[in-house]
Amino acid sequence: EPEVTQTPSHQVTQMGQEVILRCVPISNHLYFYWYRQILGQKVEFLVSFYNNEISEKSEIFDDQFSVERPDGSNFTLKIRSTKLEDSAMYFCASRPTVTNEKLFFGSGTQLSVL
Amino acid sequence: DQQVKQNSPSLSVQEGRISILNCDYTNSMFDYFLWYKKYPAEGPTFLISISSIKDKNEDGRFTVFLNKSAKHLSLHIVPSQPGDSAVYFCAARTGGGADGLTFGKGTHLIIQP
Numbered sequence: 001e002p003e004v005t006q007t008p009s010h011q012v013t014q015m016g017q018e019v020i021l022r023c024v025p026i027s028n029h030l031y032f033y034w035y036r037q038i039l040g041q042k043v044e045f046l047v048s049f050y051n052n053e054i055s056e057k058s059e060i061f062d063d064q065f066s067v068e069r070p071d072g073s074n075f076t077l078k079i080r081s082t083k084l085e086d087s088a089m090y091f092c093a094s095r096p097t098v099t100n101e102k103l104f105f106g107s108g109t110q111l112s113v114l
Numbered sequence: 115d116q117q118v119k120q121n122s123p124s125l126s127v128q129e130g131r132i133s134i135l136n137c138d139y140t141n142s143m144f145d146y147f148l149w150y151k152k153y154p155a156e157g158p159t160f161l162i163s164i165s166s167i168k169d170k171n172e173d174g175r176f177t178v179f180l181n182k183s184a185k186h187l188s189l190h191i192v193p194s195q196p197g198d199s200a201v202y203f204c205a206a207r208t209g210g211g212a213d214g215l216t217f218g219k220g221t222h223l224i225i226q227p
Contacts, residue, residue: 045214056213091157101146105157
């Protein structure tokens with residue numbers, strides 16, 4: 001069964017460094033998402049992406065964050081200057097069509113900012 | 115601002131019995147609701163969903179009930195099995211397009227043998 005893949009599974013970085021989290025959504029899916037879950041808290045929406053542009057973003061998704069789909073398969077989340085509070089599990093998700101409500105999630109990247 | 119609330123952080127149920135997980139929401143614009151299941155070190159996995167125009171949806175052992183007037187939905191699992199032990203998230207969305215899901219904090223379901 002097709003799945004969303006995320007790399008790396010764990011990322012440790014120093015505060016102020018840039019990180020790029022990578023995702024390969026399911027082929028032929030049209031909508032792409034990033035979510036995060038801080039330890040012990042709920043899963044929070046960050047951004048949605050469709051037709052090569054951001055469709056919606058939350059208050060969390062400030063100027064330090066950016067997303068890109070550099071080619072036909074990858075979908076990346078960049079954090080320019082990481083802060084301690086960016087430490088979380090980051091989930092990528094994709095969705096096939098606008099009429100299919102189901103999001104398919106990857107297994108996540110655990111980001112630790114020291 | 116908790117638009118989707120799961121007030122029980124954990125729930126313990128005996129194997130074979132019914133598990134009932136509850137979810138309340140405040141945003142009357144939500145028109146689609148989903149339940150996700152999450153194991154440790156894995157991403158959320160879709161379980162079952164319901165449109166706001168329905169009040170019940172069933173899929174095997176899983177049934178979701180929606181009470182729009184009370185802004186409440188529940189997930190019933192019967193019979194409960196050991197593999198059902200996981201964190202269950204209620205999620206909701208508004209409108210169409212690429213809108214993201216709003217998640218609750220989750221309920222950790224523990225199935226006792």
